[in-house]
Amino acid sequence: MEKQAHIQLTKMEHVTKAIIVGDPKRVDTVKKYLNSPIDLTFNREFKSVVGIYEGENILVISTGIGAPSTAIAIEELSDIGIETIIRVGSCGAMQKDIPLGELVISTGVVRDEGLTKKYVPADFPGVPTLSLLAHAKELSPHSHFGITRSHDGFYMADNAETERFWSDFGILGGDMETSTLYVLGALKGMRTLAILNNVVLFEADLNEGVNNLVNEAEVVAQGEKESIELALKLLRGDTHNGSTK
């Protein structure tokens, strides 16, 4: 099998489970939790490592920011035999009562980005795999479970207004990749879940929050740690026996 054009990976024996992250730097953070990790590739925004967590082979790969590069990663991961993907991402809270460093687990997603509509109309729901979601609730009952929104950017003039609009419907948090994961995952028969670490308080300064993440400020670093540990436990317990749901 030839290498996939962007992720530059080919099928690996007994590797069917993956963690995706936005930031290539987070791949190295997840790597610390794996036994016998092997650096694979770093092409464009797609950095990858494979290693073992409690006997399970786990591929970790970055997607970069946003729907297009995430869709490319998911397509190519599907082509190399990945069946289960958990996103370990960051988000901005869209409700006042979600503190920094707490986890938002997306039970469904508003598809407010452009890319997935090129695959399937907006009426198609963006939802995770029920068994992964139920297991996450069991392992992390204190996390915030609810609907999230994926978007295409922050710097539009009406961004604050748009966020308030969606917040009023009870949306918990915003990111840029979950809808792509859920929609493409469903279309491709993959098993998916998104776990998001809150790095920006609702209506607070985006720069400050995202800089906290970049600088590994303690409160968001703790959330990142929890999200990684939860994803690994879920992947470890994910016994799908060839079934996609």
Ligand SMILES: O=P(O)(O)O[C@H]1O[C@H](CO)[C@@H](O)[C@H]1O
């Ligand atoms: O931290 P990651 O996983 O990249 O997730 C969030 O952070 C980026 C924006 O700062 C977007 O990719 C958004 O989805």
Ligand SMILES: O=c1cc[nH]c(=O)[nH]1
């Ligand atoms: O506010 C935020 C922070 C991270 N990622 C987002 O998409 N939004």
